[in-house]
Amino acid sequence: MLSPMDDYPIHQVAEVIRHVETSDRNFYDRYYFNCHGPDADSPWLIIGLGVYPNLGVTDCFAVVRHRDEHIVVRASKALGADRTDLTVGPFTVEILDGLRRIRVALEDGHGDLSFDLEFVANGPAALEPRHFQRQMERVTFDTQRFVQTGLWSGRLAVDGARFDVEPGPWRGNRDRSWGVRPVGEPEPPGRRADASISxxxxxxxxxxxxxxxxxxxxxxxxxxxxxxxxxxxxxxxDPNREPEWLGHVSHEITFVPGTREAAEATLRFTRPSGAVTTVTCHPDLANFLAFGTGYGLEADWRHGMWQGDLKVSDLHLKVSELDPTMKLFCVTDHFTRFVRFDGDNEENGCGLFEFAAIGPHEQYGFTGYTDTAP
Known part of the structure; x- marks a missing residue:
C-alpha cells in the first residue's frame, strides 16, 4: 500500500501514509467548497470530497441551487493506495498551490451540472477550535478544521444555462476537516440505544x-x-495580522413560520471588556445540503458508504417539492447578506450562514423533532 507520498518525510505514525493512526471506522478527511455569484439569482454551488481510509472509500458530490432547481451529481469509488489521487469518476480536485489555489471540476455528461473552476484565496487559511464530543463511552466527534475565503473563476453550467465565472462577483469559502465523525453505513447503537441521550x-x-x-x-x-x-x-x-477573537456568541433566530428554517438571525459577540460586535444575517438563498449528497437523509447513499469500485449518479429535484419533514433533519447552507455593527461602524458583507435546529431546543421552544415554529 505504498504511494508516492511515502517518499516524503511527513509520516506521523509507524504506518504508511495510506493508513491513519486510529482504527476507528469513522475517520475521514474532507474538502468542502461553496461558490456564489453576485446575487440571489445566481447559482449557489456546494462541492465536497471525502476520503474514508478505514472504510476503503472515496466519494464526492456537487449540489447546486438555482431558482427552484436542486441538482446533485455524486460519485463513489474504492480508495486506492495513493491518497493524493483526488479524482472520483467525473470529479477532480487538484491542489495547484497549497493553501492558495485549488481547481475543482465535474465533466460534462453526468446530469444537469458541470464546471471547471479555480479557487484563489484572498486571505490566509485559519485554524478553527478542535471539535470534540463524546456520547457515553463513544467519541462521536473529534475533528480539526481550517477555513479560507477566496475568489472563483472558470465555467459553470446549470440545467442548460452557462455562466462565465469571474473573480470579484464570484466568491465563496472552502474548508478542510479531518478526524472522527459518523460516516458510512449506520452502526449498531449498542448501549446508547437504551440511554436517554438527546x-x-x-x-x-x-x-x-x-x-x-x-x-x-x-x-x-x-x-x-x-x-x-x-x-x-x-x-x-492581511496574512501578517493575527486572527482576533471576538468573544462569546449569542443568537436570536427568526424562523419561517411552520418550519425550522432561518428567516433572519442576529448574532452578538461580547468580549470580557463589554465591547459588542453585532451582525444581522439576511439569508437570500437556501441550499438544502443534505438532499442527495450523503449527509444521512437517504439510506442508500451516505458519506463513506460502500457503493462498489465506481458508481456515479445524479438527481434533479424541485426545491418547492422537497419533503418538509425531511427538511427538519437537514443542515441548510444559506447564501446570506450580513450587516456588521462595531459601535458606530457599519459594513455590509456576504457569505455562508449554515444552520440546523434538529431535535428539542429550549431557547426556541422546540420540544421534539417534528414541531415547528409558529
Missing part, C-alpha cells in the same frame, strides 16, 4: 466576508443551550 444538533456555522476581513462563527448547542462549540474570530485578509 439527539439535539443545534448548529450555526457562518463565514462572513467583509472588505478586509472575514468573520468565522461556530456554535453547537445541546437541548438546554449548553455549548459544545462557541467561537467567533475575525480573520484579516
Amino acid at each position: 439527539g439535539t444538533f443545534f448548529w450555526i456555522y457562518s463565514v462572513m466576508e467583509f472588505s478586509d476581513h472575514a468573520i468565522v462563527v461556530v456554535v453547537q448547542e445541546t437541548e438546554t443551550g449548553e455549548r459544545v462549540m462557541d467561537d467567533a474570530r475575525r480573520v484579516w485578509h
Whole structure:
C-alpha cells in the first residue's frame, strides 16, 4: 500500500501514509467548497470530497441551487493506495498551490451540472477550535478544521444555462476537516440505544466576508443551550495580522413560520471588556445540503458508504417539492447578506450562514423533532 507520498518525510505514525493512526471506522478527511455569484439569482454551488481510509472509500458530490432547481451529481469509488489521487469518476480536485489555489471540476455528461473552476484565496487559511464530543463511552466527534475565503473563476453550467465565472462577483469559502465523525453505513447503537441521550444538533456555522476581513462563527448547542462549540474570530485578509477573537456568541433566530428554517438571525459577540460586535444575517438563498449528497437523509447513499469500485449518479429535484419533514433533519447552507455593527461602524458583507435546529431546543421552544415554529 505504498504511494508516492511515502517518499516524503511527513509520516506521523509507524504506518504508511495510506493508513491513519486510529482504527476507528469513522475517520475521514474532507474538502468542502461553496461558490456564489453576485446575487440571489445566481447559482449557489456546494462541492465536497471525502476520503474514508478505514472504510476503503472515496466519494464526492456537487449540489447546486438555482431558482427552484436542486441538482446533485455524486460519485463513489474504492480508495486506492495513493491518497493524493483526488479524482472520483467525473470529479477532480487538484491542489495547484497549497493553501492558495485549488481547481475543482465535474465533466460534462453526468446530469444537469458541470464546471471547471479555480479557487484563489484572498486571505490566509485559519485554524478553527478542535471539535470534540463524546456520547457515553463513544467519541462521536473529534475533528480539526481550517477555513479560507477566496475568489472563483472558470465555467459553470446549470440545467442548460452557462455562466462565465469571474473573480470579484464570484466568491465563496472552502474548508478542510479531518478526524472522527459518523460516516458510512449506520452502526449498531449498542448501549446508547437504551440511554436517554438527546439527539439535539443545534448548529450555526457562518463565514462572513467583509472588505478586509472575514468573520468565522461556530456554535453547537445541546437541548438546554449548553455549548459544545462557541467561537467567533475575525480573520484579516492581511496574512501578517493575527486572527482576533471576538468573544462569546449569542443568537436570536427568526424562523419561517411552520418550519425550522432561518428567516433572519442576529448574532452578538461580547468580549470580557463589554465591547459588542453585532451582525444581522439576511439569508437570500437556501441550499438544502443534505438532499442527495450523503449527509444521512437517504439510506442508500451516505458519506463513506460502500457503493462498489465506481458508481456515479445524479438527481434533479424541485426545491418547492422537497419533503418538509425531511427538511427538519437537514443542515441548510444559506447564501446570506450580513450587516456588521462595531459601535458606530457599519459594513455590509456576504457569505455562508449554515444552520440546523434538529431535535428539542429550549431557547426556541422546540420540544421534539417534528414541531415547528409558529
